[in-house]
Amino acid sequence: MKSYRLSLLLVILLLLSGCGLETKTFEEFCENDLNDVSKIGIVDGSTGYEVTTTDYEKIQGFIGEIKNIKFIPDDDQGKRDGFRYSITFFEDDDRTFQFSETYLNGNYYHTDPDIHPIVDGFFTTIELEEK
Numbered sequence: 001m002k003s004y005r006l007s008l009l010l011v012i013l014l015l016l017s018g019c020g021l022e023t024k025t026f027e028e029f030c031e032n033d034l035n036d037v038s039k040i041g042i043v044d045g046s047t048g049y050e051v052t053t054t055d056y057e058k059i060q061g062f063i064g065e066i067k068n069i070k071f072i073p074d075d076d077q078g079k080r081d082g083f084r085y086s087i088t089f090f091e092d093d094d095r096t097f098q099f100s101e102t103y104l105n106g107n108y109y110h111t112d113p114d115i116h117p118i119v120d121g122f123f124t125t126i127e128l129e130e131k
Helices: 002-017 056-066 116-130
Strands: 039-044 050-053 070-073 085-091 094-100 107-112
Touching: 039 056, 039 116, 050 116, 056 116, 085 116
Parallel strands: none
Antiparallel strands: 039 050, 039 085, 070 107, 085 094
16 A cells, blocks of 8 residues: 555656756747847748848847747647757757757757747848848
């Protein structure tokens, strides 16, 4: 009976503790200073097309729009295939941070507010400038 109670207690504690993921803003995930980002590359997951910008004002404008977005852990952390956009930050030629709209630091999230329209708009703006 003691082992049953102990097992039940362990199961309850595991359920209460979850997987250790917590809601964070985008800025809280970034270890480097976001003011040091000198280039952003974005890959469209449906086409493989990549756009990049080194325009500091555009980069900081984009970061300003996403830095306070909340990344909320998904209950289902099972492996998934594909992505809408993959975003990479660079300092000079060094890649410093990479994420997608729903995948960050090895975990799946949804965002509040939805990050997709912001990333999509930024991608489109850069794409039009490159043409």
